Amino acid sequence: MKRFKREAGAAFLSTLIALPVLGAFVGGSIELGLLYQKRAVLNSAVISAARSGAHEGASPQAIRQGLARGMAPLHVKGSGYGEMQTRVLANSYADVMANACVRILNPNKGAFTDFDVTPADPKRDNTISLYELETLNLGVGAASGTSIQDAMLLQVYVLYGAKTNVPVIGSVMTRLMASLAPTGGMKKKFLQRGRFPIEVQGITRMQSNAVLSDMVEKKAAGKFSC
Numbered sequence: 001m002k003r004f005k006r007e008a009g010a011a012f013l014s015t016l017i018a019l020p021v022l023g024a025f026v027g028g029s030i031e032l033g034l035l036y037q038k039r040a041v042l043n044s045a046v047i048s049a050a051r052s053g054a055h056e057g058a059s060p061q062a063i064r065q066g067l068a069r070g071m072a073p074l075h076v077k078g079s080g081y082g083e084m085q086t087r088v089l090a091n092s093y094a095d096v097m098a099n100a101c102v103r104i105l106n107p108n109k110g111a112f113t114d115f116d117v118t119p120a121d122p123k124r125d126n127t128i129s130l131y132e133l134e135t136l137n138l139g140v141g142a143a144s145g146t147s148i149q150d151a152m153l154l155q156v157y158v159l160y161g162a163k164t165n166v167p168v169i170g171s172v173m174t175r176l177m178a179s180l181a182p183t184g185g186m187k188k189k190f191l192q193r194g195r196f197p198i199e200v201q202g203i204t205r206m207q208s209n210a211v212l213s214d215m216v217e218k219k220a221a222g223k224f225s226c
Contacts, residue, residue: 027169038074038162039198045070046202049102050156054204057127057211058104058154067102067158068093099161099195101186101226104216106155106203107144112212114141115148126212128152145219152210155203157217159186159226161195170194186226 045067052066053059068089075091096102107115107128115128128151140147164170171194178191187197217225 027166028173031164031166031170031173034165035162035196035198039200041071041073042158042160042198042200043202046156046158046200047204048202049158050154050202050204053104053156054154054207057208058107058206058213058216059211060102060213060215063102063104063156063215064096064100065093067100068096071096099163099190101159102215103157103225104154104213105157105201106146106153107151107210107216108146108219109212109216110143110219111141111146111151112210112216113143114146115144115151128206128210130206130209143219152206153203154206154210155201157201157226158199159190160198160200161186161190161193162198163195170196 048070049063049067052069053063056062069092072088072092075088075095112126112128116126128148130152138148141151144151164174174191174194174196177196178188181188181191190197
């Protein structure tokens with residue numbers, strides 16, 4: 001009888017130790033699976049953002065609105081998307097403004113120096129005209145390091161802080177990653193806020209004139225303002 005009690009006690013202790021480990025493993029797996037799903041949505045959303053910007057002169061507003069439309073599935077609760085469409089899009093846009101760093105990598109700022117149409121029309125300062133390409137230099141620009149053909153490709157970069165879903169586990173994972181992340185930058189800030197940073201990029205050809213904005217990055221250097 002005493003031996004049975006000892007074995008039962010040992011089994012109970014082993015179970016007590018194993019359960020938290022198993023729970024952490026299952027919870028971590030669920031969290032990573034949901035993050036993978038969000039990344040898939042973001043991959044589609046950034047293409048939507050680039051296409052919207054391509055038709056609107058690389059407008060930051062158009063790019064953010066396109067991104068918000070693409071991210072709408074992350075904000076749908078229940079099955080009534082049609083009835084709640086306005087509210088869903090509003091919530092998605094608010095999420096973009098609060099938790100996404102959006103930058104234009106191409107055309108970079110140097111391209112607006114190399115291929116600006118200002119000499120031909122001063123009213124359109126800081127503009128690369130899609131309709132006057134034959135009048136511009138076809139070589140590689142000194143300031144941008146790109147040709148006019150490449151400068152008319154709109155490349156959008158998004159760093160999004162995804163909300164965690166699994167209680168405790170998500171918080172522990174972000175805190176651990178924050179302690180290992182380099183200081184400074186949006187990635188560190190997202191992790192400190194309990195959000196997972198997800199990076200995506202989308203590229204498409206401009207369908208309108210490109211206009212310089214604060215969203216445009218300097219010549220590519222591997223590190224962005226985010």
